[in-house]
Amino acid sequence: MSIVTKKDFVMVRESAGAADSIVRPSESFVKSVMRKMRTNKAAVVTFSYIILVTALAIIAPLVSRYEFDMTNIMDGNKGPSSLHWFGTDAVGRDMWTRIWVGARVSLTIGLFGSIIPEILGIIIGGIAGYFGGVIDSVTMRIIDVGVCIPSLVYITMLMLFLGGGPVTIIAALAMVGWMGPARNVRGRVMQFKNREFVLATKTLGGSTGRLIFKNIMPNIMGQLVVNITSGIPAAIFMEAYLSFIGMGVQSPMTSWGQLSQAGAAVFRIYPYQLLFPGVIISVTILMFYIFGNCLRDALDPKLSN
Amino acid sequence: MSEILLDVQGLKKDFRIDGKHILKAVDDVSFTIRRGETLGMVGESGCGKTTVGRTLLRIYEPDGGKISFDGKDISKISKRQEKELTKKMQMIYQDPYASLNSFYTVEDIIGEGLDIHKLYETKAERRERIIELLNVVGLHRDHMNRFPHEFSGGQRQRIGIARALAVNPEFIVCDEAISALDVSIQAQVINMLTKLQKDRNLTYLFIAHDLSMVRYISDNIAVMYMGKIVEYGPTNEVYLHPMHPYTRGLLEAVPVANPDYTKIHKKTPMIGEVTSPINPKPGCRFASRCPVVMDVCRTTDPHMTESENGHKTCCHKYR
Amino acid sequence: MEPLLNVEDLQVSFQTFAGEVAAVRGVSFQVNKGETLVIVGESGGGKSVSMQAIMGILPMPPARIKGGRITYKGEDILSKSDKEMEKYRGKEFAMIFQDSMTSLNPTMRVGRQMTEGIRKHQKVSAQTAKEIAIDMLRQVGLPNPDKIYKRYPHTLSGGQRQRVMIAIAISSKPSLLFADEPTTALDVTMQAQILDIMNQLKKDTGASILLVTHNLGIVAEMADRIAVIYAGQIVETASARELFFHPKHPYTWGLLGAMPGMETDKSTELYSIKGTPPDMFCPPIGCAFAPRCAYCMEACRKEAPEEYREENGHSTRCWLLDERAPKVEAPTAVIPKPLLNEEEVQ
Numbered sequence: 001m002s003i004v005t006k007k008d009f010v011m012v013r014e015s016a017g018a019a020d021s022i023v024r025p026s027e028s029f030v031k032s033v034m035r036k037m038r039t040n041k042a043a044v045v046t047f048s049y050i051i052l053v054t055a056l057a058i059i060a061p062l063v064s065r066y067e068f069d070m071t072n073i074m075d076g077n078k079g080p081s082s083l084h085w086f087g088t089d090a091v092g093r094d095m096w097t098r099i100w101v102g103a104r105v106s107l108t109i110g111l112f113g114s115i116i117p118e119i120l121g122i123i124i125g126g127i128a129g130y131f132g133g134v135i136d137s138v139t140m141r142i143i144d145v146g147v148c149i150p151s152l153v154y155i156t157m158l159m160l161f162l163g164g165g166p167v168t169i170i171a172a173l174a175m176v177g178w179m180g181p182a183r184n185v186r187g188r189v190m191q192f193k194n195r196e197f198v199l200a201t202k203t204l205g206g207s208t209g210r211l212i213f214k215n216i217m218p219n220i221m222g223q224l225v226v227n228i229t230s231g232i233p234a235a236i237f238m239e240a241y242l243s244f245i246g247m248g249v250q251s252p253m254t255s256w257g258q259l260s261q262a263g264a265a266v267f268r269i270y271p272y273q274l275l276f277p278g279v280i281i282s283v284t285i286l287m288f289y290i291f292g293n294c295l296r297d298a299l300d301p302k303l304s305n
Numbered sequence: 306m307s308e309i310l311l312d313v314q315g316l317k318k319d320f321r322i323d324g325k326h327i328l329k330a331v332d333d334v335s336f337t338i339r340r341g342e343t344l345g346m347v348g349e350s351g352c353g354k355t356t357v358g359r360t361l362l363r364i365y366e367p368d369g370g371k372i373s374f375d376g377k378d379i380s381k382i383s384k385r386q387e388k389e390l391t392k393k394m395q396m397i398y399q400d401p402y403a404s405l406n407s408f409y410t411v412e413d414i415i416g417e418g419l420d421i422h423k424l425y426e427t428k429a430e431r432r433e434r435i436i437e438l439l440n441v442v443g444l445h446r447d448h449m450n451r452f453p454h455e456f457s458g459g460q461r462q463r464i465g466i467a468r469a470l471a472v473n474p475e476f477i478v479c480d481e482a483i484s485a486l487d488v489s490i491q492a493q494v495i496n497m498l499t500k501l502q503k504d505r506n507l508t509y510l511f512i513a514h515d516l517s518m519v520r521y522i523s524d525n526i527a528v529m530y531m532g533k534i535v536e537y538g539p540t541n542e543v544y545l546h547p548m549h550p551y552t553r554g555l556l557e558a559v560p561v562a563n564p565d566y567t568k569i570h571k572k573t574p575m576i577g578e579v580t581s582p583i584n585p586k587p588g589c590r591f592a593s594r595c596p597v598v599m600d601v602c603r604t605t606d607p608h609m610t611e612s613e614n615g616h617k618t619c620c621h622k623y624r
Numbered sequence: 625m626e627p628l629l630n631v632e633d634l635q636v637s638f639q640t641f642a643g644e645v646a647a648v649r650g651v652s653f654q655v656n657k658g659e660t661l662v663i664v665g666e667s668g669g670g671k672s673v674s675m676q677a678i679m680g681i682l683p684m685p686p687a688r689i690k691g692g693r694i695t696y697k698g699e700d701i702l703s704k705s706d707k708e709m710e711k712y713r714g715k716e717f718a719m720i721f722q723d724s725m726t727s728l729n730p731t732m733r734v735g736r737q738m739t740e741g742i743r744k745h746q747k748v749s750a751q752t753a754k755e756i757a758i759d760m761l762r763q764v765g766l767p768n769p770d771k772i773y774k775r776y777p778h779t780l781s782g783g784q785r786q787r788v789m790i791a792i793a794i795s796s797k798p799s800l801l802f803a804d805e806p807t808t809a810l811d812v813t814m815q816a817q818i819l820d821i822m823n824q825l826k827k828d829t830g831a832s833i834l835l836v837t838h839n840l841g842i843v844a845e846m847a848d849r850i851a852v853i854y855a856g857q858i859v860e861t862a863s864a865r866e867l868f869f870h871p872k873h874p875y876t877w878g879l880l881g882a883m884p885g886m887e888t889d890k891s892t893e894l895y896s897i898k899g900t901p902p903d904m905f906c907p908p909i910g911c912a913f914a915p916r917c918a919y920c921m922e923a924c925r926k927e928a929p930e931e932y933r934e935e936n937g938h939s940t941r942c943w944l945l946d947e948r949a950p951k952v953e954a955p956t957a958v959i960p961k962p963l964l965n966e967e968e969v970q
Binding site for chain 1: 919920921922923925926927943946948949950
């Protein structure tokens with residue numbers, strides 16, 4: 001049955017604007033990434049884990065009955081109990097407290113050991129990519145040589161020179177780690193600098209700074225966030241490795257690597273002393289990697305619906 | 306006749322490829338555009354028409370020749386003068402998707418020119434200008450806080466037009482500004498451009514490969530082939546009495562929206578295709594595809610010859 | 625006579641985060657043997673989606689065929705499995721796309737890509753397959769076909785690649801050729817050459833062509849019959865001459881008027897359609913074209929119009945054809961003039 005009647009056949013005056021209205025809900029890029037992350041189970045689980053570990057690292061040592069460097073020879077090498085959840089080490093220090101104090105060190109190194117080389121990379125790669133020419137050639141040759149030397153060898157040598165400690169680990173990571181990001185950012189900047197929206201700003205008289213920082217950078221930012229996220233577990237691992245071979249964090253200061261090193265020495269007798277830090281390092285690194293991958297998928301416009 | 310706004314003489318732009326080959330993208334191109342008029346520039350992709358537009362707006366440095374704008378030589382000017390010039394000369398880009406920064410709201414895209422040249426006193430004034438510009442291109446103020454990807458191609462192109470208009474230019478290069486749009490939307494944008502031209506006495510360089518739209522909007526036509534202008538003249542002259550064999554082939558190839566036309570008109574498509582002018586040999590560049598090629602065409606460069614009423618062509622047949 | 629391809633009430637929708645987008649909303653058309661049907665409309669109108677649904681190459685999900693029937697030579701092909709469809713695609717159907725770069729395999733020489741299909745579907749020796757392939761390359765007007773045979777796709781120009789794609793498409797001697805905006809990425813001179821090849825193929829092999837385009841010039845040159853699609857529905861179908869010379873739907877008028885003719889100059893404004901096509905995320909109630917239509921009536925906003933069929937096969941989905949509607953003539957400026965009379969056409 002038609003609901004149309006004779007009187008409906010009259011022309012109507014239409015405002016042209018109505019045809020231009022947009023019905024879809026507005027969603028910015030950041031919002032759409034957030035939505036994709038929220039609806040991704042793996043992302044939610046890994047993110048919760050990261051928040052939990054960070055929170056424990058901040059809170060656990062504060063509310064603990066023990067100081068991380070408080071020794072008690074009488075209580076040495078005690079297994080997990082209600083008094084010492086994760087047991088004690090050879091000199092009776094509480095492992096639970098030490099693990100979370102170690103987490104502070106390891107996570108800090110992870111964060112800065114990832115961010116600082118990335119920022120260096122952005123600056124160097126951005127300049128090389130945007131200006132091109134001689135600056136670009138020279139930078140790229142330096143990087144070509146730099147990346148030929150395995151970073152492990154490089155960092156080990158730097159640590160010998162600089163001495164142990166969290167700050168020197170970050171410094172060593174920064175001196176080596178900028179090359180990859182620089183190469184990456186250079187490529188992206190070169191790809192974007194001739195895109196029409198960048199040219200449009202150029203024809204509007206925009207300065208070089210505006211072109212790089214306001215036009216090109218936001219488009220690369222997603223990639224950079226992913227890089228930083230996946231750089232964190234790499235830096236955590238590097239710290240663990242350096243401390244494990246005795247060139248990183250030194251006792252009584254602690255970190256996950258230092259704990260593993262101490263635990264490994266007595267692994268056959270007191271396995272829990274390696275088990276706890278070992279598991280937590282592995283799980284944390286895994287979680288960061290998975291989170292990084294989720295983030296990459298969410299930021300990839302090709303996978304967007 | 307109004308005064309000449311843009312005078313280009315002997316413009317050249319080369320690109321180096323792999324360090325040794327030279328691509329002569331624009332080779333000795335000359336033309337003038339009077340204030341308030343439109344020059345249509347047509348030719349196949351790779352003929353150098355986009356490079357001409359970009360060189361005029363100093364995205365590329367010219368390698369030779371002289372560009373005068375409003376009586377002043379602008380081929381060699383300082384950075385400061387260059388920035389001032391961007392207020393007078395603007396560009397509308399081809400790709401409605403790539404030409405808007407996807408991280409900006411419409412407000413910030415249109416406002417960018419206002420920001421760069423500090424064309425407002427207060428935030429409220431900036432907002433007002435942007436709303437006014439949105440109205441000019443037929444969009445609504447509610448669209449201001451949306452992002453480019455939420456708009457259709459035609460709407461995005463209108464945002465691009467508003468961005469160019471923000472600095473109140475006198476001259477606009479429309480670089481394939483309608484090529485990526487649907488037919489009905491093309492007509493909308495063309496109507497908008499002609500209206501803006503009338504209202505603001507704008508001057509256009511209209512670069513396109515769609516010959517029927519170019520014919521409609523242009524006062525004069527320049528046909529480019531492999532970095533050179535091969536034919537130049539008033540629109541109707543060029544369309545009704547094409548001289549250069551390339552222009553003829555090009556016009557012949559345009560499909561006509563009339564099913565009877567093809568039945569009457571048996572067309573012979575032009576053979577071959579354009580190649581890039583890398584290390585070009587002497588002689589006419591069209592010689593390899595030309596249906597009426599002569600011996601002289603393969604050895605000597607033809608010169609521009611002018612017949613009556615400003616119709617010029619670059620072909621040995623017309624000497 | 626049974627049509628070669630019969631599409632009835634095809635409905636396709638896409639799942640997106642914002643909800644369901646109805647891309648094709650009940651499309652019906654036929655392609656007869658040896659005929660070229662052109663589907664014309666704007667981007668987002670559903671023309672490519674309909675075509676992909678027929679060929680069975682829609683990405684599902686997000687796409688979903690919600691209803692309708694597609695028969696080819698009397699057989700229902702919507703219910704066929706992927707494997708069965710593959711046989712159709714290699715032998716009965718052939719396709720040419722807009723982007724030749726993505727539809728050719730970049731790591732394989734042109735020759736290998738051609739002979740693989742030929743050997744699979746025609747059961748011939750490697751040597752014969754090569755001969756057929758080179759002959760096909762010659763047929764599409766490529767100079768030095770034996771050289772092209774040995775090259776990789778990326779070393780060819782856009783026009784050459786497009787011709788290679790046509791050569792591959794016709795090497796299986798298809799009875800139905802699908803062409804989705806085959807010349808949009810090409811220059812006019814190359815476009816003219818490609819259209820010529822397609823028309824020649826039709827003449828030589830008697831194949832039918834289903835062509836999708838937005839360019840009315842191409843429509844005029846290629847079409848026997850035309851279907852105008854808007855917002856996922858066919859709004860007008862007729863034979864080519866009928867549709868160009870007696871268009872009935874205001875959207876068709878808009879399409880015709882949007883192309884400036886030889887006489888129009890800058891002083892007359894182009895006939896253009898206001899606004900933009902509707903977002904199919906929430907199609908308007910009533911006629912989908914109503915918000916942009918210069919002849920919109922109350923009825924158009926209330927209910928979608930039926931198809932009004934005429935005896936000569938011209939059918940239009942518009943309330944203006946209702947007997948209760950005011951009589952409206954198409955703006956004369958938009959309609960092209962016939963250059964031949966009926967006898968001459970015969």
